[in-house]
Amino acid sequence: MTMLYRVTNLKAPPGYDAEVLRRIIAEMMNMPVAAISAPRVVKESIDARKKPKIIMVLQVEFTLTESPEQPLPKDVRAVGRSLLDIPLPDALQVLAPDRKPQHPVVVIGAGPAGLFAALALGEAGVPTLLLERGKPVETRMRDIGQLRSHGTLDPESNVCFGEGGAGAYTDGKLYTRVKHPYVRYVMRRFVDFEAPEDILVKAHPHLGTDKLVRIVKRMREHIVAQGVEVRFGARVENIMVRDGAVRGVVLADGEEIPAHRVILAIGHSARDTLAALLDAGVTVEPKPFAVGVRAEHPQAMINRNQFGNAERDPLLGAAAYSLTHQIDDPYLERRGVYSFCMCPGGFIVPSPTELDHMAVNGMSNAGRSSAYANSGVVVQVAPEDLARHGYEHHPLMGIAFQRDLEARVFKSTAMRYAAPAMRISDFVKNKASGNLAGTNFRPRIEPHDLWELLPAWIAEPLREGLLAFDRKIRGYAGNEGNLLAVESRTSAPIRIPREANLECASMPGLFPIGEGAGYAGGIVSAAVDGLKAAEHIITELR
Numbered sequence: 001m002t003m004l005y006r007v008t009n010l011k012a013p014p015g016y017d018a019e020v021l022r023r024i025i026a027e028m029m030n031m032p033v034a035a036i037s038a039p040r041v042v043k044e045s046i047d048a049r050k051k052p053k054i055i056m057v058l059q060v061e062f063t064l065t066e067s068p069e070q071p072l073p074k075d076v077r078a079v080g081r082s083l084l085d086i087p088l089p090d091a092l093q094v095l096a097p098d099r100k101p102q103h104p105v106v107v108i109g110a111g112p113a114g115l116f117a118a119l120a121l122g123e124a125g126v127p128t129l130l131l132e133r134g135k136p137v138e139t140r141m142r143d144i145g146q147l148r149s150h151g152t153l154d155p156e157s158n159v160c161f162g163e164g165g166a167g168a169y170t171d172g173k174l175y176t177r178v179k180h181p182y183v184r185y186v187m188r189r190f191v192d193f194e195a196p197e198d199i200l201v202k203a204h205p206h207l208g209t210d211k212l213v214r215i216v217k218r219m220r221e222h223i224v225a226q227g228v229e230v231r232f233g234a235r236v237e238n239i240m241v242r243d244g245a246v247r248g249v250v251l252a253d254g255e256e257i258p259a260h261r262v263i264l265a266i267g268h269s270a271r272d273t274l275a276a277l278l279d280a281g282v283t284v285e286p287k288p289f290a291v292g293v294r295a296e297h298p299q300a301m302i303n304r305n306q307f308g309n310a311e312r313d314p315l316l317g318a319a320a321y322s323l324t325h326q327i328d329d330p331y332l333e334r335r336g337v338y339s340f341c342m343c344p345g346g347f348i349v350p351s352p353t354e355l356d357h358m359a360v361n362g363m364s365n366a367g368r369s370s371a372y373a374n375s376g377v378v379v380q381v382a383p384e385d386l387a388r389h390g391y392e393h394h395p396l397m398g399i400a401f402q403r404d405l406e407a408r409v410f411k412s413t414a415m416r417y418a419a420p421a422m423r424i425s426d427f428v429k430n431k432a433s434g435n436l437a438g439t440n441f442r443p444r445i446e447p448h449d450l451w452e453l454l455p456a457w458i459a460e461p462l463r464e465g466l467l468a469f470d471r472k473i474r475g476y477a478g479n480e481g482n483l484l485a486v487e488s489r490t491s492a493p494i495r496i497p498r499e500a501n502l503e504c505a506s507m508p509g510l511f512p513i514g515e516g517a518g519y520a521g522g523i524v525s526a527a528v529d530g531l532k533a534a535e536h537i538i539t540e541l542r
Helices: 018-029 112-123 137-150 182-192 209-225 271-279 299-307 383-388 397-411 424-429 456-472 523-541
Strands: 004-012 036-047 055-064 076-079 105-108 128-132 229-232 236-242 245-251 256-258 262-264 289-298 324-328 334-343 347-350 360-363 372-381 419-423 445-447 482-487 510-512
Touching: 004 018, 018 036, 018 055, 105 112, 105 245, 112 128, 112 182, 112 209, 112 523, 137 209, 137 347, 182 523, 209 229, 236 271, 245 262, 262 523, 271 397, 289 299, 289 334, 289 360, 289 397, 289 456, 299 372, 324 456, 334 360, 334 456, 347 372, 360 372, 360 482, 372 456, 372 482, 383 397, 397 482, 419 424, 424 456, 424 482, 510 523
Parallel strands: 105 128, 105 262, 128 229, 262 510, 419 445
Antiparallel strands: 004 055, 004 076, 036 055, 236 245, 245 256, 289 372, 289 482, 324 334, 334 372, 347 360, 419 482
């Protein structure tokens, strides 16, 4: 049997190929190049600390045509199987036919949490109904186009609502800090639905909105083929409760659907659903979140700072960044200001879900070819902040604050769903000039003093954070970039308490998962949460 080896922390130049890897490994192993066979990269990251010299840091698996005569180097070890060999988890195997429940498991929401829950349940043979208030992903694209081109908002089909969830229109970032075996399984399933295989390898993988739209459509077609019923335009109005437990759901048209269990995967913007759940007796708690603005800069400036060259390197693509700053605060021990959902070579898009409210978000396509980079720059907000500034202590107090900001921003522009904007250099000086830098935002940006729109307790930390970011990326707070308001949908400002098996602590039969329940922070973490909920339901049926 051929032994498989894995080397970690292997340094290689950009544009390496298999022959380059064989030579590097052979030198490390003190063996002839001919002895190194079938090198395959299983993890890749970029080291730009000595820019403009860029180094790729790799994990590579390979086999040997002869046995090593010396002890293995410290970064090389024999392994039982490849990191890219990801089998179906035992907990998600097919259920015996005689264990199927009388009523289906109802999954509310077709974002990553709901889609992966429905995928696992369907493949295990559990009768499943997936309900989505919005439209299929391909139809949803046209509605978002109408908002960007004509300022026409469909409250049920937009950047936040519809198949694929908000993540489908935020660059398709797959990076996560979650440590769970399901992370690599999620990546593998994306590849099954024709995502590029390099997402299994790259340290910061992304799909791009254009590719993710096609992947989600293929995923839905597969889910339907497994026997899952998928219904669009099906907004859940309330839950059916009997004997203190959830027994089904009620749709907006009055239809009542009995359920074996209900998986709640509603995303961070289903504010009406949260209010209905609270009225139905589900415990909802306020939690910290963040609000701020979208910063937009020329991509060339970011490339120059990160890679030492303003040109877009075909091997490295558009440069990204991740920035944080901690501020001493009299009310919080430390208040964080940080970049959020950074989109290299991307677009800022309008992302409201309610009429006469305005919010912005970022996205980019797979090629990241736009001339602009954008990122949320947001300030940490705690429930205590809201109580201190006049908001009644209430489970949905964070939503009330978000709404107030979004309504104020909407009223500040002459054109519906335009974005009020301010040059970054003007913002840090607290002096509006009325002049703006370039942008690719649609429908349009309009100059406005953002100090008039943002509360001082948000604007002042934001200013300090931007100046700190400027010390890390030269020109970040300069006159080449704009700030667009308001970035208010970073995460749900609530959490629904749940048990260890992910069941709602206050309402048996309900499984609150993903970002909307306060338990995830991106596509992959939400998908993992969906798989874990499905696992518990499948295990219970066994």
